[in-house]
Amino acid sequence: MKILLVDDEQSLVKGLKTSLEFNGFEVDTAYHGSEALDKFNNKQYDFIILDLMLPKIDGMSLCRIIRERSDVPILMLTARDDDLDKITGLETGADDYMTKPFNTMELIARIKAILRRSKKVESGAAAIHSGPITLDRNQQKVIIGNRAIDLTAKEYKLLEVLMLNRGKVFTRENLFETVWGEEGLDTRTIDVHIRNIREKIETDPSSPFFIKTKWGTGYYFRKED
Numbered sequence: 001m002k003i004l005l006v007d008d009e010q011s012l013v014k015g016l017k018t019s020l021e022f023n024g025f026e027v028d029t030a031y032h033g034s035e036a037l038d039k040f041n042n043k044q045y046d047f048i049i050l051d052l053m054l055p056k057i058d059g060m061s062l063c064r065i066i067r068e069r070s071d072v073p074i075l076m077l078t079a080r081d082d083d084l085d086k087i088t089g090l091e092t093g094a095d096d097y098m099t100k101p102f103n104t105m106e107l108i109a110r111i112k113a114i115l116r117r118s119k120k121v122e123s124g125a126a127a128i129h130s131g132p133i134t135l136d137r138n139q140q141k142v143i144i145g146n147r148a149i150d151l152t153a154k155e156y157k158l159l160e161v162l163m164l165n166r167g168k169v170f171t172r173e174n175l176f177e178t179v180w181g182e183e184g185l186d187t188r189t190i191d192v193h194i195r196n197i198r199e200k201i202e203t204d205p206s207s208p209f210f211i212k213t214k215w216g217t218g219y220y221f222r223k224e225d
Contacts, residue, residue, distance in 0.1 A: 001115065002026045002044070006036040006062070007051040007077065012100075016049075019104050025111075033057025040066060047111055051077045052089065060092050067093030073114045073153045077102075090192045095154045096180075113181055114153060128163045130210065130221070133201060135163055144201060154179060155197050158190075162211060162221035171218040194219055 003025045007013050010031065017027045028043070030036035034056040040048070048066065052059040063074055076094040089097050095114055098107055128135040134143045140156055142149040151159065157179045162170070170178075172187035180189075198205040210222050 001046045002028070003047045003049060003111070004028050004030065004036065004039055004043075004045045005049045006030045006033070006054065006059070007049070008032060008054055009051075016104060016107070019108065020111075023108055031055075033059070033062045036062060037065065040070075045072055047115060048072055048074045049077065049107075049111075050074055050094070051079075053079060060088060063089065063092045063094055067150070067152070071150055071152060071156075075107075075110065075114065087188065087192055090189060091196065093152055093196075095152050128160070130163060130166070133163075133210065135160060142201070149200050151197065151200065155193055155200075158193055159197055159201075159211075159221075162219065166221045167223035169214045169217055169220045175218065190219075 001024070003020060005013060005017060005020070005027055006029075007016075008031050013029050013031070017029055020027045025047075028039055028045075030039055032055040036050070036054075037057060050059050050063055054062065057065075059076060063076065066072065066074065074094045076089040076097045077100060078089070078097060079100050096110060098110070126136070126138050128137065132144050135141075135156075136143065137160070140153075142151055142156065142159065158175060161175065161178055172190040175190050176187060177183060194211060195205070198208050198211055201210060202208045212220050212222055214220060
């Protein structure tokens with residue numbers, strides 16, 4: 001697995017690179033946004049660790065550029081425990097975030113969990129259909145008509161869970177625990193991801209046809225008529 005580690009703190013990069021390589025990852029490093037973009041454009045990566053505060057091209061802008069071109073999993077690092085930074089990062093396309101300082105082993109565990117979920121194909125039908133939407137579980141792709149939709153790994157997993165259980169109402173806590181594999185404490189993350197999915201699959205995201213809200217409870221995918 002090839003990881004691109006982007007952070008301007010050289011001591012952090014050196015230590016984290018050593019730990020990641022010890023755990024079997026191949027790691028390239030970059031210390032500013034322009035360098036990271038050059039490496040991303042010239043090599044294929046399985047995972048990107050991206051600091052929010054970067055010189056030349058900041059982390060948010062770089063995340064947005066990468067997400068326009070690839071669905072590679074991105075974990076964003078923030079120096080502040082700021083909800084706005086986290087929400088903005090998720091809206092930009094990051095799959096997860098961690099606040100500095102962090103436990104290196106927890107970071108590695110999260111990387112492995114995200115990679116495992118992004119590549120896992122659960123048993124059952126190879127494709128799920130609903131109207132014009134096709135969710136191809138073998139290739140982890142979503143197609144509407146003849147158009148491929150770019151979803152992050154977390155967005156894909158959320159949509160898959162909802163489509164597999166059409167008509168079933170999930171609380172935000174249920175969805176977080178199912179997709180993130182952790183206790184559902186940060187439920188605002190679900191709202192951000194659902195909003196992002198609606199922007200990509202709904203004709204009118206402000207009046208969604210497929211992903212419905214059960215007020216006071218959570219979300220569900222529309223049943224077939």
